[in-house]
Amino acid sequence: MGIFLNTTIPYEAYRAVASTRFFVDKSLMIEELLNGLELDGQRYVCITRPRRFGKTVMAAMLAAFMGKAADSSLVFDRLAIAGKEQYKKHRNIHDVFYLDLxxxxxxxxxxxxxxxxxxxxxxxxxxx
Ligand SMILES: Nc1ncnc2c1ncn2[C@@H]1O[C@H](COP(=O)(O)OP(=O)(O)OP(=O)(O)O)[C@@H](O)[C@H]1O
Ligand SMILES: [Mg+2]
Known part of the structure; x- marks a missing residue:
């Protein structure tokens, strides 16, 4: 495990947010992003929002879902994305490079x- 490649940092961060009382399930955004990639060939995505709108948590969610550093089924099994086609196809099988600047x-x-x-x-x- 490297410093940026396949680290458990985003998984730990997302798991912490997902266990809070006020957690909002935004996991269907994973489906939207994967549809953009697979159906529309969108290889690059830039997400812009004002401060404190959840950009970092969303990046951690994506890395926790896609990455192979940690089995994230305990977190995602109970979220909306678990009912979608992409769930088994993409969860925890990708190399993820996660760099927070x-x-x-x-x-x-x-x-x-x-x-x-x-x-x-x-x-x-x-x-x-
Ligand atoms: N899905 C969510 N459910 C509950 N709380 C969330 C969720 N997403 C983000 N938050 C909370 O909202 C706050 C802001 O989230 P986050 O740091 O991801 O925003 P940001 O857009 O990256 O902010 P900044 O512009 O300051 O970098 C944090 O306290 C975070 O825990
Ligand atoms: Mg941020």
Whole structure:
């Protein structure tokens, strides 16, 4: 398991939100995105929303669903996506690269140094 490839970070984050009292099941968005990919050939998706509208949680949901880092059936079996065709076809079988650029690691003074660490293949969590 790497730092960005197939980590359990998004699964843990989504599982935590999914266990709260005020959790809202937005899992049918997975169906919409997969239909866009499979039926319409949309390979790139940009999701924009105002602050605090759930973008990060949605990214974690997608990674938790698609990724093979953790068996997410305990979370998704009870959600709406479980009744859809794509459920068995796509859950936990994909390699997922999950990179959150909303904040820098400790000791990292700029996004430039953070990104060059990634490009140079060094541990991007340790910045000069
Ligand atoms: N499906 C959901 N059910 C319940 N709470 C949620 C859900 N999605 C997001 N939240 C909560 O709403 C808040 C904002 O979510 P999130 O951090 O994903 O938003 P964001 O759009 O990424 O915000 P920002 O623009 O600040 O990065 C968080 O407290 C999160 O736990
Ligand atoms: Mg966010």
């Amino acid at each position: 909303s904040r820098m690691p400790e000791n990292c003074s700029s996004y430039g140094s953070y990104i060059s660490r990634i490009l140079n293949g060094r541990n991007p969590q340790i910045c000069p």
